[in-house]
Amino acid sequence: MFDNFLIRKDSLKNDVDAKGAVVGFQFAARNANYRGVYLSLHNGYYIRVDGVEYPREFQTFEINGRAPRDFTQIAKCVWEHWDFDDEGIVHVRKPGGLASGEHTIDFQQSVLAAYGYLPTDEEWVKNPPVPGSGAGSDKTKNIVTYHLTLNESEAGRV
Amino acid sequence: MSKIKRGVSLYSYQQAQFFKQLDLEGQIREVGTNLFGADGIELLDEQALRKYPHPDPEFFDAWYSWMDKYHTTPVTMDVFGDVLQFRDHVQSYHENAERLMSDIRLAKKMGFKNVRTLATCPVEVMILALPVAEECDIRLGKEIHAPIPLNGQYVNEIVDYVQKTGTRHLGIVPDWGIFAFRPSEVTLDWYMRHGAKEETCRLVAELCMENHTGKGNALKDIDLSKYTAGNVESSFFRYLKTHDTTDDLRPAFDLMISLVKDNVKDYTEIDFEVMAQALLLSRAKAEDLRELMPYIVSIHGKFYNMSEIPSRPGQYQDISMDYEGPIRFLKEIGYEGYINSEYEGQRRFQDRTEEYLISEVDQVRKHQEMLKRLLEV
Structure with missing residues (x-):
């Protein structure tokens, strides 16, 4: 659900570190559900930009006024809530960032929220699913493709 | 009043x-x-x-x-x-x-x-x-x-x-x-925009209406009483990808798949999902x-x-x-x-x-x- 609206259209920017080096890119994302969830359930993204995949290990997530955290840290936020109204920022490590112009982004969010106990529960504790397999994305089962233009009016910060 | x-x-x-x-x-x-x-x-x-x-x-x-x-x-x-x-x-x-x-x-x-x-x-x-x-x-x-x-x-x-x-x-x-006795028209329209065949949409509505009016009973023996709609949908989606599911779901899933294979020309995977809407009732x-x-x-x-x-x-x-x-x-x-x-x-x-x-x-x-x-x- 909210298929075409999960990434804010003007939010694709390059990320610049404290020394001024372009270290990656970012975009703003919403919860692909009709509700918020405890942040720990948030299991990362399938992100492919112009044909290049950026696995979860290259991603961090910024929410609730905190500095970006990787998904090992996010999994430990068992009492912090990601409210339905709030936008989070997905940061992706890519030295040099993205080139100017339009980019094709294939996107799927994985959140391990479901309807009660499921046969996959124990497995997902041991081996959380890799985002993009459809697992943990029951409200937006298909990978969604966005065509976004890099917003160069301001740099993102990490 | x-x-x-x-x-x-x-x-x-x-x-x-x-x-x-x-x-x-x-x-x-x-x-x-x-x-x-x-x-x-x-x-x-x-x-x-x-x-x-x-x-x-x-x-x-x-x-x-x-x-x-x-x-x-x-x-x-x-x-x-x-x-x-x-x-x-x-x-x-x-x-x-x-x-x-x-x-x-x-x-x-x-x-x-x-x-x-x-x-x-x-x-x-x-x-x-x-x-x-x-x-x-x-x-x-x-x-x-x-x-x-x-x-x-x-x-x-x-x-x-x-x-x-x-x-x-x-x-x-x-x-x-x-x-509910049939999939909503807005659900079927959504599936058609995503590549489902009109024939499959007609077929699933017909199957459901026949069961509703008592003209048919293909759905009668299907019991998914312990599953939510969301879980049936995601399990079916997973079954199509991995051929893996539980024994109680498999017969219903297989029936929906064969209905498409036997009746719809040039079907693709999404046509199976359309038929599976009949399982959500x-x-x-x-x-x-x-x-x-x-x-x-x-x-x-x-x-x-x-x-x-x-x-x-x-x-x-x-x-x-x-x-x-x-x-x-x-x-x-x-x-x-x-x-x-x-x-x-x-x-x-x-x-x-x-x-x-x-x-x-x-x-x-x-x-x-x-x-x-x-x-x-």
Whole structure:
């Protein structure tokens, strides 16, 4: 659900570190559900930009006024809530960032929220699913493709 | 004149909230001022509340001031219970019940009368939380949602427990989707935009209508009574990808796949999903409600798409489900609780651009027109 609206259209920017080096890119994302969830359930993204995949290990997530955290840290936020109204920022490590112009982004969010106990529960504790397999994305089962233009009016910060 | 009361689940306005067109107060104002006397408010804690599970102290004052200002009343709070919250282990029933008890206390603080759990919330968890429900005088109701039937295990175990103990704080929240007899036209349109064949859509509607009218019985022996619609859909999707599923689901899944293979030219994977829509129906009968009356906490007025009734301007219906029959029956047996509109068709337009999004406000107004009309007959 909210298929075409999960990434804010003007939010694709390059990320610049404290020394001024372009270290990656970012975009703003919403919860692909009709509700918020405890942040720990948030299991990362399938992100492919112009044909290049950026696995979860290259991603961090910024929410609730905190500095970006990787998904090992996010999994430990068992009492912090990601409210339905709030936008989070997905940061992706890519030295040099993205080139100017339009980019094709294939996107799927994985959140391990479901309807009660499921046969996959124990497995997902041991081996959380890799985002993009459809697992943990029951409200937006298909990978969604966005065509976004890099917003160069301001740099993102990490 | 029926004593059945009308309300709205703010679930209906999820899209308006997502796009920041209506905040919580705006949603309550809409219910209180534009729905010809509806006054019941139902909401989902994790959708409606900022800083769940501990809203700011000021929030509660604002909440009660909105109830006064718009002449509305809190009816049911819908809660969740994600069992992987702790990530390093699956929640025990005790842990899951802790969450439920905390939600019950939150509901009490907001003046709600009822708390709705998911259909898949184990009855053991509800029983663990029951002392807190009793202390707070909150009725705890398990949602009975398609494809779960009214006469299956999920309902029976609640009825048994209530009969054994006499508690009046445990019951069910039937979701009107159990009276759906075919997939909604907006669901089928969505599938066609995603490459499903028109023939498959025609076929699934025909299969469902034949079962509904008694001309066919291909769906009769399928029992998915322990699954929610969301779980059937994601399990089927997984089965198509991995050929892996549980033994009770496999025959139903295989039947849907063979119906497509035998009848649809140039089918693709999505045509299987369209046929699987037939598995999401409970095909419940209004009469099934009779013996359940004492256990009904409140009712979700689920709907998928309101359209004008041909040659009856200003009057609306949902062509995929029976409202007239069950409402007549509920009046007959003297139901006095709430029916809360719960609109679920908005997601079927969200694959398109903004100008094609549907107005939830308009859909709920049309649904309330229908409810009011049928209740006053």
